[in-house]
Amino acid sequence: MAPEGKSKKRARPAKSGESRTLKRKEQQESLAKLQKAVDELDPKSADIHNFTDLPLSAATAAGLRASHFESLTDIQARAIPLALKGKDILGAAKTGSGKTLAFLVPVLECLFRQQWTEYDGLGALIISPTRELAVQIFEVLRQIGRKHVFSAGLVIGGKSLKEEAERLGRMNILVCTPGRMLQHLDQTAGFVVDNLQMLVLDEADRIMDMGFKSAVDALVEHLPKSRQTMLFSATQSKKVSDLARLSLKDPKYVSVHEAAETATPSTLQQHYIVTPLPEKLDTLFGFIKSNLKSKIIVFLSSGKQVRFVYEGFRHMQPGIPLLHLHGRQKQIARLGITESFTKAKHACLFATDVVARGVDFPAVDWVIQADCPEDADTYIHRVGRTARYQSVGKAVLFLDPSEEPGMLKRLEQKKIPIQKVHVKETKKKSVADQLQNMCFQYPELKYLGQKAFISYTRSIHLQKDKEVFQLKKLDLDGFATSMGLAGTPNIKFQKGEDVKRIKNRSRAELSSGSEDEFDDEGHKKKKDEVRTKYQKMAERVNQDVLSSHYRKIIDDGDADEDADFLSVKRVLGEDELDEAGKAGEAALEAKKIQLGKQEFIVDSHRREKLLKSKKKLLKYMDKGQKLVFDDDGNAHAIYELQDEDEFKAQGPVDELRRQFVEQEASKVKEVDLEDKQLAKEKRKEKRAKRKEREREEELERQGMRGEKGPVAQLAGGEAEEDPLALLRSLPIAGGRDDDSEEDSEDERPKKKAKKWFQDDSDDEREKAKKAKKEIVMDREPETLEDLESLAAGLLGN
C-alpha cells in the first residue's frame, strides 16, 4: 500500500503540472477570444440591444443578470462598445437614462481583460461631485461587480484620513469626491496611481466647473497621461478647454438625445406656478397638504432655508413624514436620510442641490423647486430626480413674478417644455400666523428663520443671471413676515473684491455642501482655520438674537452646520493668546521658560500648551550650524577653516550662497528622480513576479484538488462562474496547502488573512460561503462603514 501511496504522491505533481498548463492555456485562449470579439465589435452596429450582444466577461454578464439588467438603454448601447474599445468618451444623455452602467461596465471589463489583481494597485478612478452620488455609484458597482474579484472602495471623507489611507493601497477601483481624493494623493504615503487605466467623471460638467477647478486640475496632475478617460452628464459640454485640461485623446462625443425635442424625459410633466415670494411658504404648505400620499422632493436654495422650512413645517404636522438633507449635516445623518427617503413610500424631502444630480431615489412622484434654480442646467438635473428610466413623474417650479420672464427664456433656450398652472386659492394654507407664534415660542426657530432669510437674500444677490434674479424687485418685508419674523433682518452685502470672489462660486456650491465649506459670509473655511470668539461675533453682523439661543437648537444630526456657533472646541493659535488673556482666561502662576536664546513667560494654560508644541517652537529655536572637525578633533565653523582673503576672492558671498544652493538642489533633484525610477521599476518587477506566481499556484491548487476552478469555467464559457473560486485559490495566510512549497522570497508581502477564507478545508469554506451569503442577503449595508467593509475586501460575494 505504501508504495502505491508513494507512487500516487509522485504522480500528483506531474498531473498538476499538466492540468496547470492546460488551464493556463484555456484561460489565455478565453481571454484572447474575448479580446478578439472586442476588436471585431462594430460600435455602430444596429444589432446591439441587450447586454448579451456585447463581448463581456462571464463575471460582468453574470453580475448584470443577477441585478436584472437585460436590455441596453440608448446611451449604454452607444457608449459601451466604444468604451470597450478603449476610446475616450464624452457621454451625454437625459437624466435617468442609465449613464452609470455606461461607464461601470467598461471599467470592470477593462480591468478584467488585463487580469488586474490587487497587486496591480489602482486601476480605475471614478469621480463624483457629491458624496451621495459617490455612494450610489459604489452601490451599483458592488451589485454588477459581485462576480469579479476586484477590490473597490469609497473615498468621500466623513472619516479620518488615516483610516481611509489604510485601505487605499489595496483598492483596484475607487469612487471618490475630488477634494478628498486629492488630499490622499497629496498626503497618503505609498498611495501609487501610476498604473491607473481609467478615469471617469460623472456629472462631468459640474466637476469641471469653477467650484472644483483647482482640486480637479491638481488631481489630474497626479494621474498618468496614458489612460482612458470618460465624462458623463445629462448636461454635457464639449468645452475644448475642459478636454485639454483632462488630456483627452480623440474623444468620441456620444449624445443620444441631441436631436430630441426636449432636454428632459418625455415621461415628465412640467409646470410652473407664479407665486410672489411672501406667498411661497403658503403655496408650498398647501401643496404638501394636498399630496399626502406622494413622494416629494422640495428643492430650496440653501441649507438654512432647508432647516427652517423643515423645522417650521414639522411643527405644523402636515400629515406626511418630513425629511431634510443638506451638505452640512453629518455624513452618517446624510446617509440615514437618503436611505429613509429611498425606502419611503410617502414622504417629503426638503433638500439643497446636494441631491440635485445623479441621485436615483426610486418612485419620486413630485419634484418641487420652491426656490428658483440658478440656471437651466440645474433645473434639468433637479427635475431629473423623478421620471427616471421609463417611469413617470411631475415637476413644479415656483417663480416670483420678477423671475418669470427671465427664467422662462432660459428654459426655452434649453428645450424644456413647461406649462403655467394656477393654484386654487382654497388650496393655499396660510402659515404665517402659525410660524409667527412658533417663532415667539421657540427662539431657536426664530433664529433659524433669520438665518434662512439672510441666506436666501444673499443667494439671490450672488446670482450671476441678473435677468432672472433681481433682489430689488422682491418683497423682502413680506417674505420676512411670511416666515413668522417680527421684523426684516438687516442685511449687509459685501462690496468689491469679496463679492466678485463669492460670485465666482455658484449657488450650488454654496449650498450643496459639496466639499469645501463656506462660512456665513461666503469665505472659504479652511478645515483647521482658527477663528477667535471676537472674530465670530463680528461675523454675526446680521443677527439680532443672543448667542445662547444657538446652543439651544435641537441637535438632530445637524451639528456640523452650526459647529461654528455651538462648538467650544477650538485649536488655539498664537494670535489668540492675548485675546484669551483679555477674555479673562484663568491665568497661571507666571513662570519663565528659556528656549534657545529666548525667554518666554508662561502666564496661561494656552501659552503653556503652545510652548509644548515642538513644531510651533521651531521658529524660536536655533537653526543649527554646520561644523567641521580638525585633525585634533576640535569643532570649527566652516568659514574658520578657510583663509578670509581666499574666501573673498571667490566672489560675493550672496552669489556663492546662491550657487551652492542651486548646486545642491539640482543634486537632490537628480537623486530623487533616480530613486523614483528605481522604486517604480522594482514595484513593476515585483508585481510581475507575484502575478505569475499567483497564477501558477492557483492552477496548481485547482489541479491538485481536481476542482473545476474559475479558469476552466471561463474557458468553458457557458458554465456559471463561482465568484469565490479564484479567491480561494489565492495563497491566503494560514490557509496554504501543506504540501505547497513555502515561497522563500523575502520581498513577498504577507497577504492579509481574509476573515472568511481563513480555513482552506472544504467544510470551512462552505461555512464561510454561507456566512457571507447571509451578510449579503439578510443585512443590507447600513452605514458608510458597512459599505466600505463590504467593499474593502472584494467586490465578489
Ligand SMILES: Nc1ncnc2c1ncn2[C@@H]1O[C@H](COP(=O)(O)OP(=O)(O)OP(=O)(O)O)[C@@H](O)[C@H]1O
Ligand atoms: N439597462 C437598464 N435596464 C433597466 N434599468 C436600467 C438600465 N440602466 C439603468 N437602469 C436604471 O435606470 C435608473 C437610472 O439610471 P442612472 O442612475 O444610471 O441614470 P443617469 O443617466 O445616470 O441619471 P442622472 O443623469 O440623473 O445621473 C436606475 O434606477 C437604474 O437602475
